[in-house]
Amino acid sequence: xxxxxxxxxxxxxxxxxxxxxxxxxxxxxxxxxxxxxxxxxxxxxxxxxxxxxxxxxxxxxxxxxxxxxxxxxxxxxxxxxxxxxxxxxxxxxxxxxxxxxxxxxxxxxxxxxxxxxxxxxxxxxxxxxxxxxxxxxxxxxxxxxxxxxxxxxxxxxxxxxxxxxxxxxxxxxxxxxxxxxxxxxxxxxxxxxxxxxxxxxxxxxxxxxxxxxxxxxxxxxxxxxxxxxxxxxxxxxxxxxxxxxxxxxxxxxxxxxxxxxxxxxxxxxxxxxxxxxxxxxxxxxxxxxxxxxxxxxxxxxxxxxxxxxxxxxxxxxxxxxxxxxx
Numbered sequence: 207x208x209x210x211x212x213x214x215x216x217x218x219x220x221x222x223x224x225x226x227x228x229x230x231x232x233x234x235x236x237x238x239x240x241x242x243x244x245x246x247x248x249x250x251x252x253x254x255x256x257x258x259x260x261x262x263x264x265x266x267x268x269x270x271x272x273x274x275x276x277x278x279x280x281x282x283x284x285x286x287x288x289x290x291x292x293x294x295x296x297x298x299x300x301x302x303x304x305x306x307x308x309x310x311x312x313x314x315x316x317x318x319x320x321x322x323x324x325x326x327x328x329x330x331x332x333x334x335x336x337x338x339x340x341x342x343x344x345x346x347x348x349x350x351x352x353x354x355x356x357x358x359x360x361x362x363x364x365x366x367x368x369x370x371x372x373x374x375x376x377x378x379x380x381x382x383x384x385x386x387x388x389x390x391x392x393x394x395x396x397x398x399x400x401x402x403x404x405x406x407x408x409x410x411x412x413x414x415x416x417x418x419x420x421x422x423x424x425x426x427x428x429x430x431x432x433x434x435x436x437x438x439x440x441x442x443x444x445x446x447x448x449x450x451x452x453x454x455x456x457x458x459x460x461x462x463x464x465x466x467x468x469x470x471x472x473x474x475x476x477x478x479x480x481x482x483x484x485x486x487x488x489x490x491x492x493x494x495x496x497x498x499x500x501x502x503x504x505x506x507x508x509x510x511x512x513x514x515x516x517x518x519x520x521x522x523x524x525x526x527x528x529x530x531x532x
Contacts (some may be wrong), residue, residue, distance in 0.1 A: 214249035217242045240269035244282060244291065251289055260290040269311065277318075282307035284322050287329070296334035299326055306347065309454075316352035320345040324361055335372060339365050352389070359388035361396070366404075367467040375412045379405060385423060399429040403461065404468050406437055410475045415444045436460050438485060447478040459500075 211487035224235040247262035267282035277330035283306035287299055303326035312320035327341035349358035360383045369378035380427035382405045389397040402425040409418035422437050429437065436458050455461075456472045463469070 208253050210249045210253040210256060214246040214253065214258065214262070214351075217246035217249060217391075220244065221265075221269075227303075236269040236273040237275065240266045240273065240278070240282075241273070243269065247282075247289075247296065256289045256293065260286045260294070263289065267309075276309045276313040277315060280306045280313065280315075280322070283309065284325075287322070287326055287418055291329045296330050296337055299330060300334075300337045300341065302326070304344075307344070311348065316348050317357070320348040320357065320361065324350065324364075327364065331368065335368055339368050342368070346384075346388075356388075358394055359385055359392070362388060367465060370408060370467045370471055373407050373411075378408050379412070379417075382408065391505070393446070395428045396430075398425055399433050400464070402429055403433055403437060403464065406440070407461075407468055407471050407475060410444065411471055413476065415441070418444070432460050444478045447481075451476045452477050 217295045221239040224239040224242065225236060229452060232238045243262045247259045250256070250259035250262060263282045263286035267279045267286070270276075270279035270282060272324035275409045283302050287294075287302050287306070293297065303323050304321045310322065311318065322406035323345035326342035327338040327345065330341065331336040340363050346361040346365070349361055362381060365380040365386055366378055369375075369381055382401055386398055386401050386405075389395075389401070402422065405421045405425075406418045409421055419441055422441060426434060426437065436455055439451060439458075439522075443455055444450075456475060461469065464472075
């Protein structure tokens with residue numbers, strides 16, 4: 207056992223003594239006990255005993271909270287998240303983040319509450335993206351409560367991109383709409399223009415060309431010239447079912463230089479189904495003439511003779527009438 211582990215155990219024993227009641231101490235000294243557990247956690251962390259460090263941070267938070275030291279209680283839980291990120295269950299990290307954020311908000315430090323949700327979301331992004339999305343969205347909620355629209359848009363942007371990465375397009379549309387609202391409140395028209403391109407791509411990935419056109423009509427006025435040109439070419443190609451024109455628009459430099467998730471999405475958007483022209487009738491060379499029944503042929507010939515006879519009679523009658531007039 208290392209010296210730091212021995213030191214950590216001494217601090218833990220001291221914390222337990224502060225929690226005992228005697229004739230000289232009528233109630234537990236929660237503040238001193240919490241400080242001792244915090245020091246024990248630091249010693250365990252130096253000794254690379256992360257599980258013991260996590261447990262001590264959680265105990266320190268508990269006693270800080272009993273002493274109404276809410277900021278220190280939240281900070282202790284945040285430290286517990288950091289030391290346990292490599293081995294803890296994702297659900298445990300998620301719950302610790304929610305508790306820490308709640309304590310920060312109760313203390314009046316909403317920005318710190320949003321930051322701990324964002325920090326935990328980054329930890330869970332690869333292993334449990336569904337939980338990370340929830341944390342990013344809640345961080346945006348907390349940030350909007352604190353009237354920090356710029357920071358809130360960054361949090362919701364992470365949720366939007368992660369939803370696109372997971373092909374959860376219906377939720378991604380709602381998330382991008384919310385992101386646009388953040389930027390509109392901050393009067394950031396440039397960001398709204400870029401997000402208009404993003405939401406059109408997501409709508410096309412959903413296979414809803416009508417919704418894509420509506421999104422462009424709603425926010426397209428915020429786009430720059432290059433963005434408008436790309437979107438108009440793209441939507442026109444889908445409207446006319448022109449596969450090649452749609453492919454060129456999706457491969458435009460502007461779209462390729464978007465955020466990674468949207469650039470990758472553009473490469474997977476289903477192209478419109480082109481209408482192929484009807485095939486020409488094939489003509490066989492040296493083909494035999496069509497068979498015609500003798501009865502049919504006889505009827506055709508008699509009809510032609512009758513027609514010729516009637517025409518001659520009419521011509522003769524017309525000539526006689528003309529002579530009479532003269």
